[in-house]
Amino acid sequence: MSIYPIHSNPDEAVVKLTEHKVRESWRRVQFALWKRQNRRDRHYLLDVPYEESRVSDARKLYSLTSDSHQRAVMLGSAHSTACYDKMRGHEVREQCPFCGEQIPPVWEHLSWHCSAEQLSSGHPEVPEGELQNAKSSYLAGRGSHSPLKEGHIRP
Numbered sequence: 001m002s003i004y005p006i007h008s009n010p011d012e013a014v015v016k017l018t019e020h021k022v023r024e025s026w027r028r029v030q031f032a033l034w035k036r037q038n039r040r041d042r043h044y045l046l047d048v049p050y051e052e053s054r055v056s057d058a059r060k061l062y063s064l065t066s067d068s069h070q071r072a073v074m075l076g077s078a079h080s081t082a083c084y085d086k087m088r089g090h091e092v093r094e095q096c097p098f099c100g101e102q103i104p105p106v107w108e109h110l111s112w113h114c115s116a117e118q119l120s121s122g123h124p125e126v127p128e129g130e131l132q133n134a135k136s137s138y139l140a141g142r143g144s145h146s147p148l149k150e151g152h153i154r155p
């Protein structure tokens, strides 16, 4: 269905540009609404502005992921070992069960800093921005002993 009157016969490029702008406007609104939700991962991104190119990259990346664990990380629904401790009503352990360091096994540690072989192989570089930090750690899920596949990611 066209948003233009039938008799106006707009240039196809104008139509495509207009449709693109409508989609981008919708995405901006969705991002703003998402930041207002009561989600634990939104706190990392409150100061991150909407960027069309980053969202486009994220859409492309998401379409390339076929593993449900990787998609769970991108969507913010994967959990860390520390999170599972809390969800089970336990105290959060003070020692990472993978590397043995005296640090709680929270998202940031497991995703970017854990030295355990099973978690460190395939670690991408630590991202500079919070958006990339929160959403691109799906890469850590590559490999046969993925923390994502084992459900150990997310605070």
Ligand SMILES: [Zn+2]
Pocket: 096, 097, 098, 099, 100, 101, 109, 110, 113, 114, 115, 116
């Ligand atoms: Zn560790």
